[in-house]
Amino acid sequence: MELTQAHRDALQDILLWRRDVRHFLPDPVPQKVLERLRKAMDFAPSVGNARPWRVLHVKSPDLRAAVVRNFEAANAQAAELYQDDQRAAYTALKLAGLREAPVHLAIFTETDPEAGHGLGRQTMPEMLSYSTVAAVHTLWLAARAENLGIGWVSILDPEAVAQTLQVPDNWHLTAYLCLGKAAADDDTPLLHRNAWQTNAETIWQDV
Numbered sequence: 001m002e003l004t005q006a007h008r009d010a011l012q013d014i015l016l017w018r019r020d021v022r023h024f025l026p027d028p029v030p031q032k033v034l035e036r037l038r039k040a041m042d043f044a045p046s047v048g049n050a051r052p053w054r055v056l057h058v059k060s061p062d063l064r065a066a067v068v069r070n071f072e073a074a075n076a077q078a079a080e081l082y083q084d085d086q087r088a089a090y091t092a093l094k095l096a097g098l099r100e101a102p103v104h105l106a107i108f109t110e111t112d113p114e115a116g117h118g119l120g121r122q123t124m125p126e127m128l129s130y131s132t133v134a135a136v137h138t139l140w141l142a143a144r145a146e147n148l149g150i151g152w153v154s155i156l157d158p159e160a161v162a163q164t165l166q167v168p169d170n171w172h173l174t175a176y177l178c179l180g181k182a183a184a185d186d187d188t189p190l191l192h193r194n195a196w197q198t199n200a201e202t203i204w205q206d207v
Contacts (some may be wrong), residue, residue: 014144021149023183024100033146034103037179040142046131050116053132054171058104066164067106067156067176068098074155096153101178106161107136108171132174139177149182 038055046052058064079091098104109132111125121127140150158173 014141017185018140018144019149019182019186021151021178021180021182022097024097024102024149024151024178024180025183026100026102027181028102029148029180033148036146037139037142041135041139044131044135044138046116046134047121047127048116048119050113050119050121050128050131052110052113052115052128053135053174054108054110054167056106056108056165056167058106058165063164064098064104067104067161070156070160070164071096071098071153074157078155096155097151097178097180098153100183101151101180103179105175105177105179106165106173107132107175107177108162108167109174110168111170111172129172129174136175136177143179147181148179151178152176153178 034057041053041055044053058067075096079087082089109129111128113128136152143150153176156173156176161173161176162171
């Protein structure tokens, strides 16, 4: 298939408008859309075709509440790293949409999957986690194409999340995602908009 300028323009739009969303509308996400997103992850690359990502759709109110408590404790601890004005700026940031987002997805990496037979990860076993990250990014772009947003919550104790969700010992948390309709669309990153950090260009050098 020969891709055209129209394909490149569409991809550019999706990349530009893909944001880490923290403000969600409570509107439910139809099951047929969730199924399309699941199928989109099937196209993600993975080392040795190991496909190590394991996705839990966290629907239980009790489990979601436990994750919220986990975030709040981790966020308070993180705030202690900053001083004075920077701490005030940090605490003013909205860093998760856990309470509002209609969908929570906990995405784990299985560290010793049978699939792939070890191909490509003997010298770089972290490739399994990288493969899961590639699947997350694939999901993120597919969600944006569905006019949905994703927020990646990294201010969490991953071991506590694993215990809360009672996953196998060889599943390690890679991403906890909030998914839903964004309260507002914006092509400017939140941290840029709030003067925390401007965008830096990719460093690309010839050697």
